[in-house]
Amino acid sequence: MVDPLSAVPVYVQVADAVAARIANGDLEPDRPIPSEEHLRQDFEVSRGTVRHAVALLRERGLVVTVPGRGTYVLDRSQ
Amino acid sequence: MVDPLSAVPVYVQVADAVAARIANGDLEPDRPIPSEEHLRQDFEVSRGTVRHAVALLRERGLVVTVPGRGTYVLDRSQ
């Protein structure tokens, strides 16, 4: 869930939520995270906000994005 | 480059810089100027400031903006 009234920007909330799913193993290494459209519906935010969140995850080194395919959880075990 | 400390507003400085590129032929008639995002990165300003600058160029009759496509240098030779 996301709180639009929070001082924490929505895109940060979304990024943190996805990061948590990576941390707890719900989203596994080398597997794609949900598509932008899927995340958009899940969190009920705009696609722009989702893309902002995913960009944050890339900056944090948690995922890599492949155009036309999707965004994948980075395997940091190797 | 842009000087945030100048008495000349940043959005005017950006508009003048783009106008100069049109005047010297760097940006050609019927061709798009760099996107808002590109200009934003070039000048290291916010998108709002870029849009303010482009609005100024429209008022000056130097460019036309096509929603969803881009902003084009007006051909004043015809």
Added chain:
DNA sequence: CTATATTTGTGCGTATGTATG
């Protein structure tokens, strides 16, 4: 080879909130 579906990339339009001078 073509066509379609999916997904990300790009581009502009708009609105609101915050901060500063």
Added chain:
DNA sequence: ACATACATACGCACAAATATA
């Protein structure tokens, strides 16, 4: 009160890359 400037967040449309039928 006003202008400037930034950040956030919504929307729409189309392009490009990829995968598959």
